[in-house]
Amino acid sequence: MGYAQLVIGPAGSGKSTYCSSLHRHCEAAGRSLHIVNLDPAAEQFDYPVAMDIRELICLDDVMEELGMGPNGALMYCMEELEDNLDDWLTDELDNYLDDDYLVFDCPGQIELFSHVPVLRNFVEHLKSKNFNVCVVYLLDSQFITDVTKFISGCMASLSAMVQFELPHINILSKMDLVTNKRDIEDFLNPQGQVLLSELNQLMAPQFLKLNKALIELIDQYSMVSFVPLDLRKESSIRYILSQIDNCIQYGEDADVKVKDFGPEDIDD
Numbered sequence: 001m002g003y004a005q006l007v008i009g010p011a012g013s014g015k016s017t018y019c020s021s022l023h024r025h026c027e028a029a030g031r032s033l034h035i036v037n038l039d040p041a042a043e044q045f046d047y048p049v050a051m052d053i054r055e056l057i058c059l060d061d062v063m064e065e066l067g068m069g070p071n072g073a074l075m076y077c078m079e080e081l082e083d084n085l086d087d088w089l090t091d092e093l094d095n096y097l098d099d100d101y102l103v104f105d106c107p108g109q110i111e112l113f114s115h116v117p118v119l120r121n122f123v124e125h126l127k128s129k130n131f132n133v134c135v136v137y138l139l140d141s142q143f144i145t146d147v148t149k150f151i152s153g154c155m156a157s158l159s160a161m162v163q164f165e166l167p168h169i170n171i172l173s174k175m176d177l178v179t180n181k182r183d184i185e186d187f188l189n190p191q192g193q194v195l196l197s198e199l200n201q202l203m204a205p206q207f208l209k210l211n212k213a214l215i216e217l218i219d220q221y222s223m224v225s226f227v228p229l230d231l232r233k234e235s236s237i238r239y240i241l242s243q244i245d246n247c248i249q250y251g252e253d254a255d256v257k258v259k260d261f262g263p264e265d266i267d268d
């Protein structure tokens with residue numbers, strides 16, 4: 001059994017920074033973790049790159065040879081990845097053993113986690129190789145200063161939840177930049193009714209029904225829960241990692257192996 005995090009979220013939400021902080025944290029804790037670059041446009045890394053999509057395909061080559069712009073070329077590269085799941089990815093994964101923990105640092109193009117099936121198929125491939133996968137969705141706390149922005153962030157995360165159908169953790173990144181904590185606190189564990197009344201106050205009366213439907217949708221998917229990430233605090237990273245480990249049952253198998261079931265453990 002392998003373990004994996006798929007780190008996604010809008011452009012600039014802090015995915016690569018999170019990956020490098022996680023790597024540093026695990027290194028200090030003596031825990032092995034490998035970060036994989038899935039962004040063909042990335043140029044600099046603060047973490048050792050264990051696997052790199054740029055070994056498969058180079059964004060600049062695609063732009064030059066096919067005359068594409070940066071976004072079109074990126075989608076082309078990701079489709080190339082999809083076409084190479086059975087060879088390139090499988091060969092690369094063969095370098096890792098049972099119990100290895102991989103973290104995939106993804107590009108931030110939102111279409112990759114809303115409707116384009118590349119990453120979904122990528123994850124299916126990982127699952128077929130016996131990986132337990134958790135989606136880690138990062139949202140920049142700087143954009144969550146009012147309820148309308150919060151709702152749009154939730155809806156983007158929700159579309160990823162629906163697309164991947166995997167254990168899913170929402171992270172509010174860059175908490176060090178939040179000066180007024182009260183602005184954010186309302187959104188970490190918000191109450192549906194409170195959000196609804198704020199939304200109704202901000203929007204024209206013809207949106208009342210839509211607002212109610214949106215909040216109900218978010219409530220029903222248990223979406224209204226974000227874990228704050230403050231990279232200055234080791235405890236914050238540790239907490240998030242423990243939540244993710246829990247989702248993908250990392251460490252639990254080991255416990256089962258060492259537990260010695262005696263007759264007293266058997267239910268009558």
Ligand SMILES: Nc1nc2c(ncn2[C@@H]2O[C@H](COP(=O)(O)OP(=O)(O)OP(=O)(O)O)[C@@H](O)[C@H]2O)c(=O)[nH]1
Pocket residue numbers: 009010011012013014015016017018039106107108109173174175176177230231
């Ligand atoms: N203050 C602060 N800045 C951060 C934090 N995380 C990321 N940043 C900054 O935000 C910018 C984007 O961070 P990245 O980690 O590159 O974001 P990304 O999601 O990987 O971006 P793309 O790969 O382009 O989608 C960089 O300038 C980072 O230095 C944080 O926790 N606090």
Ligand SMILES: [Mg+2]
Pocket residue numbers: 015016017039042105106107
């Ligand atoms: Mg990045």
